[in-house]
Amino acid sequence: MHWIALQWSLEAQAEAGAATAAADAMPTPEALGWWALRYTPHVCWLDEALMLEVSACERLWGGRSSLMRQLLNENPVPAAAVLRGAQGATSLEALARLRLFVREEKRPPEIPAGLPLDTLSAAREHLDALARLGCRSWGEVAALPRGGLSRRFGAELRAALDIAWGLRPESHAWLTLPDVFEQKLELPALAETAPELMWSANRLLSALQIWLRARQRGARALELEWTLDLKRFNGVNLPPTQQVAVRTAEPTQDLAHLRRLLSEKLALATLAAPASWLKLRSLETDPWAGASTSFLPEDNRKGDKLHEMVERLSVRLGAMQVLVPRARADHQPEHTQVWRPALGRSGIKSAAPKARARDAAAAPAQQPDALYPAWLLPEPLRLEMDGERPCYKGPLSKLIGPQRVETGWWGGVDEGGQPAVRDYYIAESPEAGLVWIFRERSAACFASGEVRWFLQGLYA
Structure with a gap:
C-alpha cells in the first residue's frame, strides 16, 4: 500500500480581500475528490486532507515521484491556494507527514515510531494524559500494554496504531463520481x-x-x-x-x-x-x-x-433579437427562408410570428440557382415606368430572362390563397448595377391591361 495526502491552504495575502476571493473561487471538497479520481479510483477525505491510495496505479504515471509532480502541477485550485502533499505506507502515516510538512518540522528518522503523537488524530483528545505517562511519539504509545491502553483510552487509539504498523487493514468510504452534477x-x-x-x-x-x-x-x-x-x-x-x-x-x-x-x-x-x-x-x-x-x-x-458569441448575445439581448435564416421549400423567393432564434438549435422552443417568417431583408435567399441574387428586399418594390421600360435609378436594360414562376395556385396559408405568376429578369441599372426584377402576369393584369414591374433583389 502507498498513500498520498493532499491539502490546500490559503497563504497570507498582501490585500485582505485576496484570500477571501480565492476561498470563494475554490472548488467544493467533493469536487476536489472528483479531480483526484483522474489518477486513482481509491480516493477519500480523512480529516483535513484528501487521501489517494496509488499502489495499484502509480506505475501508470511513471512512478511515485512523477505522479506527485503531476498532482502538484495540475492543481485545480487558484494560485492563491497552495497545494501541499506527503506520502506514506498507510493513510495515517501520510497524513502525519503532511502535518509535519505544514508545520515545517523535520521528518523523524524512524517511521512511524518516531512521529509526534499530536499528528495522530485518534490520540489528540488524550494528549495530556499520555504526556503524563511520558508518551510523546507513536512508538512510545504502541509499546504500552494493549489491554490497558484499550481500557484506558478506548479501542479507537489502539486500532489506529495497528493500522499504522500494518497489523489491521484500512477501511474507507471511497468517493464516487455521480451520473448527474x-x-x-x-x-x-x-x-x-x-x-x-x-x-x-x-x-x-x-x-x-x-x-x-x-x-x-x-x-x-x-x-x-x-x-x-x-x-x-x-x-x-x-x-x-x-x-x-x-x-x-x-x-x-x-x-x-x-x-x-x-x-x-x-x-x-x-x-x-x-x-x-x-x-x-x-x-x-x-x-x-x-x-x-x-x-x-x-x-x-x-x-x-x-x-459562443451568438449564444452570449442571445442571452444578453433576448432570443428574438438574434436571428438566423432557415431555408424553406417554396418557389416564391420571398418565402424561401424564414428567421428563427439562433438558440433554437440548442433546444429552446420559439415561435416566430408569421410576419417575421416572411422577412427576408437581411440575409441571402438560399437557392440552388446561381443566378439568384445575394440580397432580397423585405417586400418587392413596385417600379416606375418610362413608357414600357421599368426604372430603378434610371431605365433598366433586361439582360437575362424571362424565368417563369407559377406557384401558390393551390391557395396555401402562407400565400393567403393568392397565386403568384411572374416572369423574372436580370436587369442592369445605370446607378445600382445588376438587379433582379419581375413582371406580374396575373389574370387581373391581363384584364386591365396594366403592366406592373417589381424589384425583388440586388446583386453585390
Whole structure:
C-alpha cells in the first residue's frame, strides 16, 4: 500500500480581500475528490486532507515521484491556494507527514515510531494524559500494554496504531463520481440582486468543470437555482426558489464561456427576495470528443468562437433579437427562408410570428440557382415606368430572362390563397448595377391591361 495526502491552504495575502476571493473561487471538497479520481479510483477525505491510495496505479504515471509532480502541477485550485502533499505506507502515516510538512518540522528518522503523537488524530483528545505517562511519539504509545491502553483510552487509539504498523487493514468510504452534477452551496451573505449570486456561482462552476472533465462530458444545458429567504414580501406569497437556465449550441467544458453566459442571464433576472442558498445542476450533457487542433496558423485564431458569441448575445439581448435564416421549400423567393432564434438549435422552443417568417431583408435567399441574387428586399418594390421600360435609378436594360414562376395556385396559408405568376429578369441599372426584377402576369393584369414591374433583389 502507498498513500498520498493532499491539502490546500490559503497563504497570507498582501490585500485582505485576496484570500477571501480565492476561498470563494475554490472548488467544493467533493469536487476536489472528483479531480483526484483522474489518477486513482481509491480516493477519500480523512480529516483535513484528501487521501489517494496509488499502489495499484502509480506505475501508470511513471512512478511515485512523477505522479506527485503531476498532482502538484495540475492543481485545480487558484494560485492563491497552495497545494501541499506527503506520502506514506498507510493513510495515517501520510497524513502525519503532511502535518509535519505544514508545520515545517523535520521528518523523524524512524517511521512511524518516531512521529509526534499530536499528528495522530485518534490520540489528540488524550494528549495530556499520555504526556503524563511520558508518551510523546507513536512508538512510545504502541509499546504500552494493549489491554490497558484499550481500557484506558478506548479501542479507537489502539486500532489506529495497528493500522499504522500494518497489523489491521484500512477501511474507507471511497468517493464516487455521480451520473448527474448537482451541488448546493450556502451563500456567505444574503444576496439581494441576481448579479451578486455570480460571486458564489463561480465556485459551483469550478466544480462543474471538474465533473465534466472527469466524466468526459460537455455541458449543453445548466440550471442555477437560488433559495429565497422570505416566504412573503409586501403581502405577496413567494415561491421557495427561483432559477435561470443556460443552454449552449455545442457541448462545452469552457469555464469562461459558461461563466459569461450565466452572468448575462443573471443580469436580466430579478430576485423576488434575498437569497440564502445556491444550487447548480446539469440538465443536459453530451459525450466530449475533446478539442481538435490544427497545424495551420489560420485555424488557430484567438478569441471567441462564432457560436459562443451568438449564444452570449442571445442571452444578453433576448432570443428574438438574434436571428438566423432557415431555408424553406417554396418557389416564391420571398418565402424561401424564414428567421428563427439562433438558440433554437440548442433546444429552446420559439415561435416566430408569421410576419417575421416572411422577412427576408437581411440575409441571402438560399437557392440552388446561381443566378439568384445575394440580397432580397423585405417586400418587392413596385417600379416606375418610362413608357414600357421599368426604372430603378434610371431605365433598366433586361439582360437575362424571362424565368417563369407559377406557384401558390393551390391557395396555401402562407400565400393567403393568392397565386403568384411572374416572369423574372436580370436587369442592369445605370446607378445600382445588376438587379433582379419581375413582371406580374396575373389574370387581373391581363384584364386591365396594366403592366406592373417589381424589384425583388440586388446583386453585390
